[in-house]
Amino acid sequence: MVVSDEIRAAQRVLGHQLAQMRKAAGHTQHDFARLVRYGRSSVANTETGHQRPDRTFWTRCDEILQTGGVLATEYDKITTLIRQRHRSSAIQGTRTTSLPRPDMDVGASSDVVAAGAVLWEGEDSIEARRLALRSSTDDVRLAYLEEEVRHAVADNERLSPGVLLARIKPLRVYVDQLMAGSQHPPQRARLYTAAAYLSGLLGALTLDLGAFRVAQAYAAEAFDLADAAQQADVQAWARATQSLIAYYGGNYHDALAYAQDGLRRAGTSPHRIRLTINGQARALARLGDQRGVDQAVDHAFTMLSDYPSSPPVSESLTLGPYCHARTAANAATAYLALGRTAGVTNHLTSAITAFDAAGLAGPQALSRLDLATAHLQRPDPDPDQAADLAVEALTLTAEQRFESVHQRARQFLTASQEYTHRPPLRHVAELLADRTQIGAATPSDLPSLP
Incomplete structure (x- = not known):
C-alpha cells in the first residue's frame, strides 16, 4: 500500500513531538537510543518521520520520558488511520462491480452505481478522513492542563517563586509540544488559553525574583496568546x-x-x-x-x-x-x-486579619509595610512601632523572595530617614541589606535590572 501524504505528515508530527520531549528531558539522540534499546540512526530517522518503528518503541519512549502514554496513543491513531485507508482503497477497487441494493430501482441501478463511483466517495474513505482530523490534543490533556493552571494560581504566594517557577516551566514547554499537533478550533482556543495563563504566571513569578525584562516578555506573550485565542x-x-x-x-x-x-x-x-x-x-x-x-x-x-x-x-x-x-x-x-493616611489604618487592619488567617506571607508582609509607613505619616508618628511592623514583614518572608516586599521595604526606609538613628530602624535596614546580599549571591539565570 502506498503511504499517503496525510499519513506521512502525521508520522512527521509524531517524530517532531518525540524530538521535543527528548530534548526537554535533556537526552541526546545517542543516550536516548541506548535507553530505548534502538540504534541512534533509528531514533534520528523516527524523529524526522522517515522510519516507523513498532508500538514497543513508542511505549518505551513513554516510559523513559514519563509522558503518561502520549506517544503510544498518537502511534495508535496513525495505525488506525492506515487501516482505514487500506480498507477504503480495497472498497474503492470493487466499487464499480457492486450489486444494486434491494431498495434500488433495478433499471437505474447500474447508472447510479457508475455515477456514484465518480460523484461521491465511499463512506470508509470519509470516515478515514474524519479520523485524520481528530486532534492530537484530546480533551483529557486539555483538562489536565487547565487543572494544573488552577493549582498554580492557587499555589502562588503559598509556595516560593522559585519552587513554583520550576513546576510551571515544564508545563509551558509541554503546551508548545501539543501546539505542534493539530486541534479543532475550540480545542486550539483552550490550548492557547492555558498557554496564556502559564506565561502570565511565569511573568509574575520572574517579577517576584526581580527579573523585570523576563517578566515583561512572559506577560507580553501571555497577552498575545490570549489575543490569538480570541x-x-x-x-x-x-x-x-x-x-x-x-x-x-x-x-x-x-x-x-x-x-x-x-x-x-x-x-x-x-x-x-x-x-x-x-x-x-x-x-x-x-x-x-x-x-x-x-x-x-x-x-x-x-x-x-x-x-x-x-x-x-x-x-x-x-x-x-x-x-x-x-x-x-x-x-x-x-x-x-x-x-x-486618613482611613488607611482601617483598610489595612481588616486586610491583615484576612491575610493572617489565610497564611499568605507576601500579602501579610506588604500590608504590614504599608501600615508601618502609615504610622510614620500620622500627625503623631510612632517610628518604633513602625519598625516593629517592618521587622515582622521581613521575618514573615525570610524564606521567600518577593521583589514587591523588597521594594516596599525600601520605600518604608526612605520614609523613615529622619529616624534612622534609632536602633529599631537600623535593624530594619540591616535585615533588608542581608536579604539583598543573599539574593545577589544566589546563582540564577534570570537577569535582573539594577
Missing part, C-alpha cells in the same frame, strides 16, 4: 498581569495604559476589580491623580457587591473576582502614595 476575559487577565509588572518596574504610565486597555476588554468580567484597584488606582496614585484614585477606589468597592460569594482571600492572580481584603490593601497602597 478570549476577551483572558485578555483582561493578561493585561492586569502586564500592569502589575509595569508598576513594579516603575513604568506607571504603562501600568495605567495596560489597566485601562484591560478594562475596555473586560466587559462584565470579574477581572474589572483587579484592573481597577491593583492596576488603575495604584498607577494613578504614583502619577499624583488624587481625583482619579478616589473614583477608582469607589468603583472597585462598588463592584465588590456584584460578587457577594467571593472567598475571604482571593488569589493574587485570581481567575475570578478580587476579594475585599485585596481591594482594601490596594486602596491603602494608593492612598499612601498620595500621602493620605
Whole structure:
C-alpha cells in the first residue's frame, strides 16, 4: 500500500513531538537510543518521520520520558488511520462491480452505481478522513492542563517563586509540544488559553525574583496568546498581569495604559476589580491623580457587591473576582502614595486579619509595610512601632523572595530617614541589606535590572 501524504505528515508530527520531549528531558539522540534499546540512526530517522518503528518503541519512549502514554496513543491513531485507508482503497477497487441494493430501482441501478463511483466517495474513505482530523490534543490533556493552571494560581504566594517557577516551566514547554499537533478550533482556543495563563504566571513569578525584562516578555506573550485565542476575559487577565509588572518596574504610565486597555476588554468580567484597584488606582496614585484614585477606589468597592460569594482571600492572580481584603490593601497602597493616611489604618487592619488567617506571607508582609509607613505619616508618628511592623514583614518572608516586599521595604526606609538613628530602624535596614546580599549571591539565570 502506498503511504499517503496525510499519513506521512502525521508520522512527521509524531517524530517532531518525540524530538521535543527528548530534548526537554535533556537526552541526546545517542543516550536516548541506548535507553530505548534502538540504534541512534533509528531514533534520528523516527524523529524526522522517515522510519516507523513498532508500538514497543513508542511505549518505551513513554516510559523513559514519563509522558503518561502520549506517544503510544498518537502511534495508535496513525495505525488506525492506515487501516482505514487500506480498507477504503480495497472498497474503492470493487466499487464499480457492486450489486444494486434491494431498495434500488433495478433499471437505474447500474447508472447510479457508475455515477456514484465518480460523484461521491465511499463512506470508509470519509470516515478515514474524519479520523485524520481528530486532534492530537484530546480533551483529557486539555483538562489536565487547565487543572494544573488552577493549582498554580492557587499555589502562588503559598509556595516560593522559585519552587513554583520550576513546576510551571515544564508545563509551558509541554503546551508548545501539543501546539505542534493539530486541534479543532475550540480545542486550539483552550490550548492557547492555558498557554496564556502559564506565561502570565511565569511573568509574575520572574517579577517576584526581580527579573523585570523576563517578566515583561512572559506577560507580553501571555497577552498575545490570549489575543490569538480570541478570549476577551483572558485578555483582561493578561493585561492586569502586564500592569502589575509595569508598576513594579516603575513604568506607571504603562501600568495605567495596560489597566485601562484591560478594562475596555473586560466587559462584565470579574477581572474589572483587579484592573481597577491593583492596576488603575495604584498607577494613578504614583502619577499624583488624587481625583482619579478616589473614583477608582469607589468603583472597585462598588463592584465588590456584584460578587457577594467571593472567598475571604482571593488569589493574587485570581481567575475570578478580587476579594475585599485585596481591594482594601490596594486602596491603602494608593492612598499612601498620595500621602493620605486618613482611613488607611482601617483598610489595612481588616486586610491583615484576612491575610493572617489565610497564611499568605507576601500579602501579610506588604500590608504590614504599608501600615508601618502609615504610622510614620500620622500627625503623631510612632517610628518604633513602625519598625516593629517592618521587622515582622521581613521575618514573615525570610524564606521567600518577593521583589514587591523588597521594594516596599525600601520605600518604608526612605520614609523613615529622619529616624534612622534609632536602633529599631537600623535593624530594619540591616535585615533588608542581608536579604539583598543573599539574593545577589544566589546563582540564577534570570537577569535582573539594577
